[in-house]
Structure formats: structure tokens, C-alpha cells
Amino acid sequence: MARINFQRFLDLMAQQAEIGATPEGGLNRPALSEMDIRARQWLFERATAAGLEVAMDGAGNQRVMLRANDPDAQTLLIGSHLDSVPNGGRFDGALGVVAGLEVLLTLKDSGAELPFHVEVVNFTDEEGTLRGLLGSSAMTGTLTAEGLPNVRGGADALQEGLSRLGLSSETLLNARRDFANVMGYLEVHIEQGTRLEQAGINIGVVTSIVGVRSYWLTLTGEAAHAGTKPMADRRDALWGAAHLIQQARELVLQYFQPGVVNFGSIHAEPGAFNIVPAEVRLALEFRHGDPEKLDAMQTALFNVIRRSATEFNLEVEITPAGLIPPAPMAEPMVQLVEQAASGLGLSHTRLMSFAGHDAQSLANVTPSVMFFVPSVRGISHNPAEYSTPQDCINAAEVMLQAVLGLADR
Ligand SMILES: [Zn+2]
Incomplete structure (x- = not known):
């Protein structure tokens, strides 16, 4: 040899x-x-x-x-x-x-x-x-x-x-x-x-x-007085974001391994101690090597995002930011x-x-x-x-x- x-x-x-x-x-x-x-x-x-x-x-x-x-x-x-x-x-x-x-x-x-x-x-x-x-x-x-x-x-x-x-x-x-x-x-x-x-x-x-897909997510609620607005009535964009991030993690761990998901950036507005966050922008990226699984992962992640938005009474906008097959x-x-x-x-x-x-x-x-x-x-x-x-x-x-x-x- x-x-x-x-x-x-x-x-x-x-x-x-x-x-x-x-x-x-x-x-x-x-x-x-x-x-x-x-x-x-x-x-x-x-x-x-x-x-x-x-x-x-x-x-x-x-x-x-x-x-x-x-x-x-x-x-x-x-x-x-x-x-x-x-x-x-x-x-x-x-x-x-x-x-x-x-x-x-x-x-x-x-x-x-x-x-x-x-x-x-x-x-x-x-x-x-x-x-x-x-x-x-x-x-x-x-x-x-x-x-x-x-x-x-x-x-x-x-x-x-x-x-x-x-x-x-x-x-x-x-x-x-x-x-x-x-x-x-x-x-x-x-x-x-x-x-x-x-x-x-x-x-x-x-x-x-692996293929890589990136999206900007914008969650929109309503700014309010962080003291006087009753908790149950708030449209807090950051609560929605926190919820969906956690849900996305569990989803991928449970159903899409070895795929991965990442939220690499978070930005809340107006951004003050005493104002309920009205808008949150998140950078979402996920990866998988199997084209069909990557598609299925996207569908499931978008469902989680939309369900979280509904649950917290928010609007959501999903904007593509990059795609590598x-x-x-x-x-x-x-x-x-x-x-x-x-x-x-x-x-x-x-x-x-x-x-x-x-x-x-x-x-x-x-x-x-x-x-x-x-x-x-x-x-x-x-x-x-x-x-x-x-x-x-x-x-x-x-x-x-x-x-x-x-x-x-
Ligand atoms: Zn190298």
C-alpha cells in the first residue's frame, strides 16, 4: 500500500x-x-x-x-x-x-x-x-x-x-x-x-x-407606564420575545437535532426602566443539513413565533436576512x-x-x-x-x- x-x-x-x-x-x-x-x-x-x-x-x-x-x-x-x-x-x-x-x-x-x-x-x-x-x-x-x-x-x-x-x-x-x-x-x-x-x-x-437561514423578527406591542399599567393588560413585546426564544429552543432540541437555532441579537424600544417595551427586534438564525428538515424546522419555528405573538397580543413581522442552502x-x-x-x-x-x-x-x-x-x-x-x-x-x-x-x- x-x-x-x-x-x-x-x-x-x-x-x-x-x-x-x-x-x-x-x-x-x-x-x-x-x-x-x-x-x-x-x-x-x-x-x-x-x-x-x-x-x-x-x-x-x-x-x-x-x-x-x-x-x-x-x-x-x-x-x-x-x-x-x-x-x-x-x-x-x-x-x-x-x-x-x-x-x-x-x-x-x-x-x-x-x-x-x-x-x-x-x-x-x-x-x-x-x-x-x-x-x-x-x-x-x-x-x-x-x-x-x-x-x-x-x-x-x-x-x-x-x-x-x-x-x-x-x-x-x-x-x-x-x-x-x-x-x-x-x-x-x-x-x-x-x-x-x-x-x-x-x-x-x-x-x-448545513444550510443557514437568517431572519429579522419584529414584535410590536404597546408602550405603557411600567407602574400603572396592570400586568394582565400589557402588550409587552419583550415578554413575547422571551417566550418564543424559550419555545424555539425546546422545539429544536426535541424534534430537529442535530439542527441548531440561535437568537444572536435582541433590541428593545423605547428602552427605559419605566416603560413597557413596545417593540423588540430579534436576529434569528437556524441550521440543518437536510433540506426537507430545514424546511420543516422553518415551518415549526414560524408557528412558535406566531403563537407566542398571539398569546402576548403582539404583531409580528418576519423579514428574510440571508439564506445559504x-x-x-x-x-x-x-x-x-x-x-x-x-x-x-x-x-x-x-x-x-x-x-x-x-x-x-x-x-x-x-x-x-x-x-x-x-x-x-x-x-x-x-x-x-x-x-x-x-x-x-x-x-x-x-x-x-x-x-x-x-x-x-
Ligand atoms: Zn477552514
């Missing part, structure tokens, strides 16, 4: 972690910052030194390629990201890119002749310093000109970052790739949660990346990773990803799968983020066996 070069791989992981290293042992490598550009240079230098082909698209996505003999062969993509959140960890994203690089180096060393090209992609700005999933959205054609002036990092920061790579909004919007010749997409990532660690399982195979992974690719893990004697389980990843862009256009290795104590987006050397090695080993398994199919 072909194995990766453990020491070379761990050295590569250590080398990338020096670029943008923070005193606390983390990484500060926001997308298209000076440190991100240096990490990009490092990737291309390592790849070209090993005789691999490199290229960059109009979105700044870096491509490292190992060619099959047949120039018309299909391409298998392996990807993740080298950018980090501000003061983040050294594994988030980087593990996937470096594991992919190590797989290419191993395949090249072995002289194996695969029936497809293998290409490792370092996607631009997965983390959202500028926009979030910027490179993978551009590559898969879901990025539109309309959204660019309102990107979360600011339009100017986006232009500035792109110009550091000699790119522009124009090249960004033209970075769409033809996926007709792409056979699939694989991504490995740290879990950023505790399910694998708690269960003592080596590999988590993702069946779906669930991204189911391709079952044959899920099985491919499971077989790869089993072949290595590693335990595995299926789970949903509750965080966003580039795989959710790719799942729209090609059979995709991602898998996780444990994160110690689930710590992530934090300098203390850590996965053991053995878990990192498992990530690269499963990736290699999945690629070889696909070649056998």
Missing part, C-alpha cells in the same frame, strides 16, 4: 505555520494580506521544486497539478484554504492544502500512473476577511457583480487585495471554470468541534454542509472516503458540517465530499487550535487512499 512521507508532510505543516505565526502559537494570515501572499509563494515554490505544474486563476485560486499521461483525462480536485481568520489557528484550512500537496508529492515519487489529473486548489478568502468563499464562489460561478460593492470586508479592501496579485473585479468575475471535465472534489479539514474527540473516532465523513455531499464520494479510512484501519462516522467550507460551493457543480479529523477540545479560530500529528497524518493518508480508490473504480 502506498503511504505518504510522514516526516516530509509534518515538515510542510510546520513550514506553512511559520508564515504569519503569532507569539501565542497561532496564525495571522487574512486573505490577500502580506502573509497570505507569502504563504502562496511558499506553496508554489514547494510545488515547482518538486516538478509539479502551477497556475493561478482570476480569483487568485492557486492550482497545483499532477498530470495524467492522457491530456484529455478528467481532473480530480482536492482543495482547502491557506488564509486564516485574524489571530486564528495553524490547522484550519492549511491542513487540507498541505495534505493535498503531500498526496501529489507521494504520487509523483511513486511514479503511479493515474487515469485522471489531480489538482490541489488553495481557494482565496475562504474565511471571509473580504467576502467569504470568495475563490470557490468565483470558480463555481455563483459570484455576481451585484454583490461585490457590499462584500463584508469592504469593496476597497477587496480591490486592494486583488491588486496585490495583479487581479481585479473583472478577472474575479471571469474566473468561472468549466466543470464538464472535473470528476469530483475532495477536502479534508479539522472538525472544529468535539464530536470525534468525544467519541474517540479517527475520521468524520461529512454527509452534508444545504450542500449535500455525493454518496459515492462519501463511501469512497469510508473505504479509504477502513482500509487504513481507522474508525469513521458520518456527520454534518455546521461550519461553512469551500466544499459547499463545489458540491453545486461536481460530486463532492469532505472529511474531518479531530480538533483537540474543539478549539478553532483561536491560536490554541490543535490537531495531533497522528490525526494530521491520518488526514493525508485517507486523502491518498481515496484518490487511489477512485483510480481503481
Whole structure:
């Protein structure tokens, strides 16, 4: 059985972690910052030194390629990201890119002749310093000109970052790739949660990346004297809000696990000790990986909201604030990773990803799968983020066996 070069791989992981290293042992490598550009240079230098082909698209996505003999062969993509959140960890994203690089180096060393090209992609700005999933959205054609002036990092920061790579909004919007010749997409990532660690399982195979729906809720009652107005006659918007928040929590715990619901912001008006709150604005967000369950969850949550409003004699308005559809992974690719893990004697389980990843862009256009290795104590987006050397090695080993398994199919 072909194995990766453990020491070379761990050295590569250590080398990338020096670029943008923070005193606390983390990484500060926001997308298209000076440190991100240096990490990009490092990737291309390592790849070209090993005789691999490199290229960059109009979105700044870096491509490292190992060619099959047949120039018309299909391409298998392996990807993740080298950018980090501000003061983040050294594994988030980087593990996937470096594991992919190590797989290419191993395949090249072995002289194996695969029936497809293998290409490792370092996607631009997965983390959202500028926009979030910027490179993978551009590559898969879901990025539109309309959204660019309102990107979360600011339009100017986006232009500035792109110009550091000699790119522009124009090249960004033209970075769409033809996926007709792409056979699939694989991504490995740290879990950023505790399910694998708690269960003592080596590999988590993702069946779906959750959909996210966000709404603003406005509950309207009536302002009144907080002393003289009898309790039974009040139309207190905050009582209604408190009630519905509690009801929503119980609903999701009881019927929609592993789905989650969150009320991340609350604002009451007029906002004084001695006035009964007349209006409350709540930020509601909920997530599930199964499209049908997500729909059912929405119906049930809206029922709870409307019933609470009625009970407290309030008006309610529900305004959409964002929608990310669930991204189911391709079952044959899920099985491919499971077989790869089993072949290595590693335990595995299926789970949903509750965080966003580039795989959710790719799942729209090609059979995709991602898998996780444990994160110690689930710590992530934090300098203390850590996965053991053995878990990192498992990530690269499963990736290699999945690629070889696909070649056998
Ligand atoms: Zn990540």
C-alpha cells in the first residue's frame, strides 16, 4: 500500500505555520494580506521544486497539478484554504492544502500512473476577511457583480487585495471554470468541534454542509407606564420575545437535532426602566443539513413565533436576512472516503458540517465530499487550535487512499 512521507508532510505543516505565526502559537494570515501572499509563494515554490505544474486563476485560486499521461483525462480536485481568520489557528484550512500537496508529492515519487489529473486548489478568502468563499464562489460561478460593492470586508479592501496579485473585479468575475471535465472534489479539514474527540473516532465523513437561514423578527406591542399599567393588560413585546426564544429552543432540541437555532441579537424600544417595551427586534438564525428538515424546522419555528405573538397580543413581522442552502455531499464520494479510512484501519462516522467550507460551493457543480479529523477540545479560530500529528497524518493518508480508490473504480 502506498503511504505518504510522514516526516516530509509534518515538515510542510510546520513550514506553512511559520508564515504569519503569532507569539501565542497561532496564525495571522487574512486573505490577500502580506502573509497570505507569502504563504502562496511558499506553496508554489514547494510545488515547482518538486516538478509539479502551477497556475493561478482570476480569483487568485492557486492550482497545483499532477498530470495524467492522457491530456484529455478528467481532473480530480482536492482543495482547502491557506488564509486564516485574524489571530486564528495553524490547522484550519492549511491542513487540507498541505495534505493535498503531500498526496501529489507521494504520487509523483511513486511514479503511479493515474487515469485522471489531480489538482490541489488553495481557494482565496475562504474565511471571509473580504467576502467569504470568495475563490470557490468565483470558480463555481455563483459570484455576481451585484454583490461585490457590499462584500463584508469592504469593496476597497477587496480591490486592494486583488491588486496585490495583479487581479481585479473583472478577472474575479471571469474566473468561472468549466466543470464538464472535473470528476469530483475532495477536502479534508479539522472538525472544529468535539464530536470525534468525544467519541474517540479517527475520521468524520461529512454527509452534508448545513444550510443557514437568517431572519429579522419584529414584535410590536404597546408602550405603557411600567407602574400603572396592570400586568394582565400589557402588550409587552419583550415578554413575547422571551417566550418564543424559550419555545424555539425546546422545539429544536426535541424534534430537529442535530439542527441548531440561535437568537444572536435582541433590541428593545423605547428602552427605559419605566416603560413597557413596545417593540423588540430579534436576529434569528437556524441550521440543518437536510433540506426537507430545514424546511420543516422553518415551518415549526414560524408557528412558535406566531403563537407566542398571539398569546402576548403582539404583531409580528418576519423579514428574510440571508439564506445559504444545504450542500449535500455525493454518496459515492462519501463511501469512497469510508473505504479509504477502513482500509487504513481507522474508525469513521458520518456527520454534518455546521461550519461553512469551500466544499459547499463545489458540491453545486461536481460530486463532492469532505472529511474531518479531530480538533483537540474543539478549539478553532483561536491560536490554541490543535490537531495531533497522528490525526494530521491520518488526514493525508485517507486523502491518498481515496484518490487511489477512485483510480481503481
Ligand atoms: Zn477552514
